[in-house]
Amino acid sequence: MAAPLMSPGPPDSGALGKLATGVRFLIDAPGTVHERFERYGDLYRVRGRPDLFAMRHPDHLYQVLVEQASAFEKKHTAFERLSRVLGNGLLTSDGEVWRRHRRMIQPAFAHARLLGYADVMRDEAELLARSWNDGGLVDMGAEMMKLTLAIVCRTLFSHSAEGQADGVSRAMAALQDTASRPDLLPAWFPDPARARADRAIATLDDIVLGLIRQRREQRERQPGVHDDLLERLLAAEDEDGARFGEREIRDELTTLFLAGHETTAQALTWTWYLLARHPEAEAQLHQELQSVLGGRAPGFADLERLPVTEQIIDEAMRLYPPVYLMARRAAVDVRIGDYEVPAGSEVVMWSYWTHRDPRWFAEPLAFRPERFAGDARARLPRCAYLPFGAGPRMCVGKVFATIEAKVLLATLAQHFRAELTSKRPMGIKPRVTLTPARPMSMRLSRRG
Numbered sequence: 001m002a003a004p005l006m007s008p009g010p011p012d013s014g015a016l017g018k019l020a021t022g023v024r025f026l027i028d029a030p031g032t033v034h035e036r037f038e039r040y041g042d043l044y045r046v047r048g049r050p051d052l053f054a055m056r057h058p059d060h061l062y063q064v065l066v067e068q069a070s071a072f073e074k075k076h077t078a079f080e081r082l083s084r085v086l087g088n089g090l091l092t093s094d095g096e097v098w099r100r101h102r103r104m105i106q107p108a109f110a111h112a113r114l115l116g117y118a119d120v121m122r123d124e125a126e127l128l129a130r131s132w133n134d135g136g137l138v139d140m141g142a143e144m145m146k147l148t149l150a151i152v153c154r155t156l157f158s159h160s161a162e163g164q165a166d167g168v169s170r171a172m173a174a175l176q177d178t179a180s181r182p183d184l185l186p187a188w189f190p191d192p193a194r195a196r197a198d199r200a201i202a203t204l205d206d207i208v209l210g211l212i213r214q215r216r217e218q219r220e221r222q223p224g225v226h227d228d229l230l231e232r233l234l235a236a237e238d239e240d241g242a243r244f245g246e247r248e249i250r251d252e253l254t255t256l257f258l259a260g261h262e263t264t265a266q267a268l269t270w271t272w273y274l275l276a277r278h279p280e281a282e283a284q285l286h287q288e289l290q291s292v293l294g295g296r297a298p299g300f301a302d303l304e305r306l307p308v309t310e311q312i313i314d315e316a317m318r319l320y321p322p323v324y325l326m327a328r329r330a331a332v333d334v335r336i337g338d339y340e341v342p343a344g345s346e347v348v349m350w351s352y353w354t355h356r357d358p359r360w361f362a363e364p365l366a367f368r369p370e371r372f373a374g375d376a377r378a379r380l381p382r383c384a385y386l387p388f389g390a391g392p393r394m395c396v397g398k399v400f401a402t403i404e405a406k407v408l409l410a411t412l413a414q415h416f417r418a419e420l421t422s423k424r425p426m427g428i429k430p431r432v433t434l435t436p437a438r439p440m441s442m443r444l445s446r447r448g
């Protein structure tokens with residue numbers, strides 16, 4: 001094997017340590033990242049403490065996420081605050097802790113359960129549609145967030161969390177503002193953003209710990225009444241008969257609250273945006289819904305007969321992947337492509353730019369759902385399209401989210417069309433998820 005090459009990258013900006021890494025991450029907004037890829041190639045290195053390797057080539061992503069996944073950890077400067085909130089939850093933990101939790105949580109997403117969840121999703125969408133008015137103005141992002149949060153509360157925590165949805169969503173919004181920013185200031189320095197995040201975490205903790213205690217009391221009074229994820233976490237034992245502690249359950253519930261609603265909500269918000277800007281795709285969607293469902297709400301069995309609906313969602317997640325980058329830290333020295341990635345370096349995989357690369361997607365900026373027709377996806381290079389990630393850390397809620405997005409869009413779009421109130425293209429605000437730069441203000445019109 002040839003000796004590894006020195007990775008190209010911008011000139012050394014000096015050893016400003018962790019501060020420099022944090023600042024760089026903020027400056028490395030998607031636009032800057034794209035310019036750098038164009039200038040230095042598919043992989044570039046930004047020196048600092050630690051060094052940061054930015055990547056976009058599907059082969060490199062495959063190596064980090066799949067082939068050499070065990071050489072990387074989830075720890076990353078950019079997600080320090082998020083990790084503080086989510087603790088050892090599935091999204092942010094590593095090693096044996098992660099493996100044990102994944103084994104316990106996976107069954108909540110088994111096929112048989114998803115059948116029942118589809119009905120809950122449809123009922124919640126019908127409920128939302130009944131609250132919408134012909135000619136009404138909505139912030140579509142907020143509507144989708146409310147809807148998907150209610151669904152997580154009902155499916156994973158069987159109603160127990162329903163009364164808490166408002167509190168959770170307010171805390172989540174406060175976290176969004178700060179969680180994806182690295183901690184740039186030392187802990188002793190007064191930082192209003194950190195104080196806001198701390199208050200949001202405290203609110204969430206009150207809600208989540210309250211839910212756990214309430215359920216424990218219920219179980220003592222009436223054992224076996226609930227059969228949901230919370231029950232599973234409380235009852236689960238590992239090989240030595242040890243149970244999850246309160247802290248572990250808290251981390252997992254908080255993770256699923258966050259990971260389980262915001263991503264799907266963003267996928268749907270961007271889908272409504274793209275449909276409003278592409279009337280021909282919207283007409284095709286409506287034609288499919290009309291001919292397959294004819295005004296009826298969709299059930300699980302209908303989903304495979306809605307290929308256009310699915311292609312529209314897939315294409316929306318190509319252009320606006322809710323998780324627009326994935327990050328890792330190298331635990332050991334690794335070779336990625338021709339380049340050496342030393343232990344301790346951080347890797348940022350910009351799937352946002354992989355999805356917008358003309359080498360894999362012709363006219364990448366065009367919204368063309370038909371590019372996902374038939375077996376087109378299978379013909380793409382591996383890791384060229386990865387809205388749910390890849391490898392062992394692939395999204396545990398992938399099938400849940402796929403069903404959810406389809407059921408919600410199929411139900412709501414049968415009742416309403418949504419038009420943008422502004423013709424100005426919507427910019428992006430890359431936070432924990434890919435958020436619209438301003439509220440997605442839309443006017444609803446009831447379908448005849």
Ligand code: HEM
Nearest residue numbers: 090091259260263264267323326388389393395396397401
């Ligand atoms: C359209 C919706 C969704 C998208 C685009 C999405 C995307 C992703 C991606 C890209 C990852 C991998 C991150 C990485 O490798 O760094 C991930 C992980 C994860 N997702 Fe999702 N997700 C969605 C919905 C959901 C739902 C509905 C749930 C739960 C109800 C969920 C729970 C999780 C969890 C717990 C992980 C961590 C898995 C692990 O590391 O073992 N996600 N998601």
